[in-house]
Structures are given as C-alpha cells and as structure tokens.
Amino acid sequence: MAEWTRAQRYQRYEDVDNETLENLQQQVNLSKYRQLFHIQPKTGLLNDPNGLIYYNGLYYISHQWFPLGPVHGLKYWYTYTSKDLVHFSPQGISLRPDTVSDSHGVYSGSAFVYKGELYYMYTANHRDEEWNRVSTQHIAKVHDDGSVEKFPEAVISHPPTGYTQHFRDPKVFIKDDTYYAIIGAQNELGQGRALQYRSQDIKHWEFLGEINTNLDAFGYMWECPDYFNIDGYDILLFCPQGVESDGEHFRNIYQSGYIMGQLDINHLKMNHGDFHELDYGFDFYAPQTFVDEFGRRILIGWMGLPDTTYPSDQDGWAHCLTLPRVLSVEGGNLKQRPIKDLEKLRTNKETALGYANKFTTKLHPYEGKQFELIIDVLENEATEIYFEVRTSKSQSTLIGYNTKSRKLTLDRTDSGYLPENVEGTTRTTTLDTDLSKLQLFVDTSSIEIFCNDGERVLTSRLFTDEDAVGIKTSTESGQAFLKFTKYDLKGEEDEKTISNRGSSN
Template structure:
C-alpha cells in the first residue's frame, strides 16, 4: 500500500478538488468487497461509532471518518439518521476539524439530550509544532435542522495531574439530572484508566476522580468507555490496549470487553467480576451503546481493528460497523442478539431438515453471498461438527464445534485473502451450554456469528472470491440432525 505522509493524512477533505474525490468514489464503488447491509464509509476509513442516540423519533448514528484513504488521518464525524436501525439516510460529515483545538481531528465521543436539545461531547485533537498531542473535551449543540454549533472553548481543557495526553472518548451518562462523563485515560505510569467528571449545566465539569476497579495493571491505555445499568447490573465497557494473550483469550491486537457488578457513582468504586471479551472473532472494537425507542440497550461496534491492513485497502476504503445488537443480562450472563428489525431485510426463505455425518459433505444446495443462516441442532451424536460458508473448490470459511469441550472455532485460513498482520487464522470461544443454534449474518466481506441465542458472538471480516458461495456441513464422526433456515438479505448499501 502507498506510503502516507503526515501532510497527506492531515489535508482537509474540503480542500481536495472534486475530480480527485470523484475518482476515489468510483474506485470504492467498484470494490468487490463492498457490503450490502452494513454501514460502511463512502470513501476512505471508518472507525469508532460515535454519537449514538434515539432522539425525538429519530436514530442518529455517526462514525469516525478519514475520507481520503484507508488510513488514519484527519478525522471527521460522518452521520446517518434512521427510523428503524435497518434503513439509513446519509447526512454526511457533521462534526468537522474546523477549529484550532480540533485542527488534527474530531475524535470520538457521545450524544446526549439536555433541556430538549441534542448535544455531542467529543475529544478535540491538536498537534503542536513538535507534533505533541493536545487533547481537550468539547461540546457541540445540534439544531433541529442539523446545524452544528460548537461551544466557544473546551469544557475540559486538559487531563488532570498525573495523566498523559491520551485522554479521550467521553461517554455521557445522565442520572437524577446530573451529567457524568466517563473519559478514557492513561496515567503517567502508562496504565489505562477511566476518569469520571460531573456537571449540572454541561458547561462546568468537575473532575471527581478515577473509577476504582481491581484491574490495576491491565494494559497501557483504556479506550472507548461506556457505562450503563442493565437488568440490575452495572456494566462498564472499555477497550484495553497492551494485554498479553492467555491461551485462547486476548488474541487480537487490542481487546474489547466489559466488567459487570455494582458501581457506586459517588464513591467511584466498581465491585465487579472478571473482565470478559464482548466478541470472540477477529474484527470487533470500540463498541458503544444507547437506548432504543423501546428502552432496549443497543450495541454497535466497529468491525475492524487499529494497526491492521485489510484487503479492501487497495480499493480506497476500510472497515464498517456491526449490525445493531440488543443487550440483555440473563442468569447473570450478558447476551447479545441481533435486533429483530433486521427481519425486514429477509427475502427468499429456504429451509432444509436432515442428517449430516462424516460422509455427507453438503446437506442442501443453498448458495449465497449476503444472507442470514439459522442452524438449529436438533439431535447431536457427533464428536465435531463442521459448518462451511462462502465455500468453493479452492476456499472456504469454517466454523467447528467440538461437542465434548463445547468449543466453537472460527477459521478463515482458507479465505483467498487475509488481513495483516494477525496472530493466527482461528479464533475460539467456549460455550456455557451445549450448542443448539448458530445464527449467522453474512455480508459480502463479513460474518457475525451468534451462538445459542446470543450466548457468544464472533465477528470477523472475510475476503473470498466471487465463486465462494457454497454452504456445507459434515461431522468428524457420528451424525447430527439439523434444521437449516436461510434468508437472502437485501440492504440499503447495495
């Protein structure tokens, strides 16, 4: 991939001539890896979801955006609106790097309502002459017609004493008319932390202190915090960087997960269980949550990772957002399920019922590139089950289930192209209960696997050629009785 200078990375979208932008757009549109029912960048690079909110009957979904190429550079917020979280209308770039404080990027943040109006709180990134980072926290008001008015100065002008300029990603939480901001930080000992601020007027913010957990030495930076209460449990999401792999855990370059328990917001003390990964696939990071119109807690993540090159990069774009997921806590366990509204995308239902064994390499003749596949395991006497999707004579995408260990393994080693660098070509998760169902959402270049009705989730990009459309199943030994239900999916992004 071409080398990008700082000058190229930090040129403004508005300063690039239209013919260059048109050529880039055409190149992106011709990419064989473009998705059909996921939010993806019009051009360039998409990363963290930002400003997620249901406000006055409309959903607002933004993402970090560098328009000019598949690299991290001068960031904008690109915004969509929706009535159902399935069909989206592009608003375009909303928050822009147009002040001194955010001259080197409008970084991540969140949305909230205050006195009947919509506001964003975000991190402004500035670099001085020596390229030192200066991070400040800002607020912008969104008018009814979508016009953005930034407050004239930072509401938090610097990190507190004892913390570095890695100070970003404010998530606003409201309780009893008090506004709290949870901000990702790094202390001077190079340890990740979450800081808490409070305000009653959204202009003056008081630093209250550090969120106290039992994770004292757990990575060099914690990004993208999110705090909420769900079904009587307090949940703190964050993305720790610098965690060493432990057997099948923490194998991605950076992690994304949560701790759950009880949080005393006044004492800033979190009594919690272990840190759990949110997703066990290759490509999931920087998730954020919000409440939908029904009061459900919805999660959307970035389907990608920093510091990884993807095959779509050569086409001038990178990454997408995950499908929206409903979070619940059941019997003390966090579950993620695809939102029910996605059923609107279903067309051409096909079903099959039958046995598979070591000698049955294909249970049904279905094919597809963009579809939802539900596999119900009705009776399992096999030692291992093998499910192959996006398969052809030369490549495949494999999901394996080991019955004894209750282990699900995702394997993309036989895709025609792979992101780089990545540690290994498989990801594994262990289920709490025997596998009874897999629900998979497969787009042109991605797969999201929901095990046992959301007990575990595995999200990954996949890069196969156009001929890889087959669906197969078999076993190592013994047989399994299965029901397949497949729906073709047709989305707005086509």
C-alpha cells in the same frame, strides 16, 4: 499500497479538488468487497461509532471518518439517521476539524439530550510543532436543521494531574438528574484508566476521580469507555490496549470487553467480576451503546481494528460498522442478539431438515453471498460438527464445534485474502452450554456469528473470491440432526443507494 506521508494524512477534505474526490469514489464503487447491509464509508476509512442516540423519532449514528484513503488521518464525524436501525439515510459530515483545538482531528464522543435539545461531547485532537498531542473535551449543539454549533471553549481543557494526554472518548450518561462523563485515560505510570466527571449545566465539569476497578496492570490505555445499567447490573465497557494474549482470550491486537457488578458512583468504586470479551472474532473494537425507542440497550461496534491492513485498502476504503445488537443480562450473563428489525431484509426463505455425518458435503442445496442462516442443532451424537460458508473449490470459512469441550472455532485459513498484522487464522471460544443454535449474518465481506441465542458472538471480515458462495455441513464422527433456515438478505445496494448516496458536504 503506497506509504502515506503525514501531510497526506492531515490534508483537509475541503481542500481536495472535485476530480480527485470523484475518482476516489469511482474506485470505491467498483470494489468487489462493498457490503450490502452494513454501514460502510463512502470513501476512505471508517472507525469508531460515535454519537449514537434515539432523539425525536430518529436514530442518529455517526462514525469516525478519514475521507481520503484507507488510513488513519484527519478525522471527521460522518452521520446517518434511521427510523428502524436497518435502513439508514446519510446526513454527511456533522463534525469537522475546523478549530485550533481539533486541528488534527475530531475524535470519538457521544450524544445526549439536555433541556430537550441534542448535544455531542467529543475529544478534540491538536498537535503542537513538535507533534505533541493535546487532548481537550468539547461540546457541540445539534440544531433542528442538522447543523452543529460548537461551544467556543473546551469544557474540560486538560487531563487531571497524574494523567497523560491519552485522554479521550467521553461517554455522557445521566443518573439522578445529574450529567456524568466517563473518559478513557492513561496515568503517568502507563496504565489504562476510566475517569469520572460530573456536571449540572453541561458547561462546567467537575473531576471526581478515577473509577476504582482493581485492574491496576490491565493495558496501557483504556479507550472508548461506556457505562450503563441493565436489570440492576452495572456494566463498564472499555477497550484496553496492551493486554497480552492468554490461551483463547485476548487474541486481537487490542481488546474490547466489559466488567459487570455494582458501581458506587459517589465513592467511585466498582465491585465486579472478571473482564469478559464482547466478541471472539477477528474484527471487533470500539463499541458504543445507547437506549432505543423501546428502552432496550443497543450496541454497535467498529468491525475492524487499528494497525491492521485489510484487502479492501487497495480499493480506497476500509472497515464498516457491526449490525446493531440488543443487550440483556440473563442468569447473570450478558447476551447480545441481533435486533429483530433485521428481519425486514429477509427474502427467499429456504428450509432443510436432516442428518449431517462424516460423508455429508451438502445437506442442503444452499448457496449465498449475502444471507442469514439459522442452524438449530436438534440432536448431536457427533464429536465434531463442521459448518462451512462462502466455499468454492479453493476457499472456505469454517465454523467447528467440539461436543466434548464445547469449544467453537472460527477458522479463516482458507477464506481468501487475509488482513495483515493479525495473529493466527483461528479464533476459539468455549460456550457455557451445549451448542443448540447458530445464527449467521454473512455479507459481501463479513460474517457475524451469534451462538446459542446471544451467548457468544464472533465477528470477522472475509475477503473471498466472488465464486465462493457454497454452504456445507459435515461431522468428524457420529451424526447430528440439524434444521436449517436460510434467507437471502436485501440491502441498500439493491436500491442503488449505499455506494453513491453519500453527501459530499
């Protein structure tokens, strides 16, 4: 792919002629990697989910967007609405880089309700003549017709003393009728931090200090922080950049995870356990959470990573969002489950029951390109169990489970074209309990694996050939008694909407 110049990366979408935009859209529409039931960019690059909220009977889901190609450049917010978090209606661009403060990009932020009305708080990115970053925090009001009105001035005009211009991604939450904003930051020692602000009127924000987590040397920047409480547990999500890999942990270029415990919001001290990764796959970053209409905490992440080149880049687009996940704390552990409404996408149910052994290749006659597969492990006397999806004569995506160690491995060595700048072709996680269930959501170019009813999740992009549709099972020694339930999944593409419906506004 040709190298993008700075001028190309910071060209305004509004200044590009219609013929160029139409040609790019046609190129993207022809991509064999376009997803069926995931949010993806109409063109260009999608990254962080932003402004997630349930408001007045609708879900609002936005994402960072560079419209003109599969690279990071001048960022906009692109917004969808939904009634069920399964079917989405594009609303087009909601936030544009149209002021001096956000001249070089409308960066990440969150949504909240104040006096019954919807607002966004976001980071504005500006570069001076020497290309020095200037980060400020802004608020915009969302009107009933979907139009957005930015406040005339920044509500937080500079980082506090002792912190650099790596100061972004405000997440607003309400506690005891007070508005708080947690912001990702870097101190002057080059260490990642989470900063806390407070407001009563959303116009004037008081800096309270940094949250004391005792993680003094844990990455050089903490992006996309998020705070919430589930069943009495305070949880702080953040994405530390610059954490070295450690065995099966921290294998991606940047990490995403959480600490859980108790936050003393008045004294800014959090007593917590270890940092845990949210996802053990190859492609997961920048998650954001919100509360749905039923009071559940929902998480959506970016299915991708910065500084990584993907095969779909050649087709003029990159990345998608994960499926929505319901978070819960059970037995002191955070679990993630796919939302139940995804069952609306199910068609063509098939089931099979039987033993898998060393000689098994197809326990079931399944094939699939976009499907949900539930595997129940009813008995297991095997040392290793292997599950393969998206297989052909030359390609396969392998999920292996070692019974003794409880290690589950995702291996995409033979999964077709691979992203560049990625360490290794396997990801491994150790389960807390014996493997009893796998729930797989396989889309045209992705897989999301939920282990043991949400105990672990592994999310990755897959770029196989179109004939890689097989599903296989086998063991290393011994046998396993398994139950398979497979559904084909009907997505938006079936309704001729996902690739072509996006507004050009």
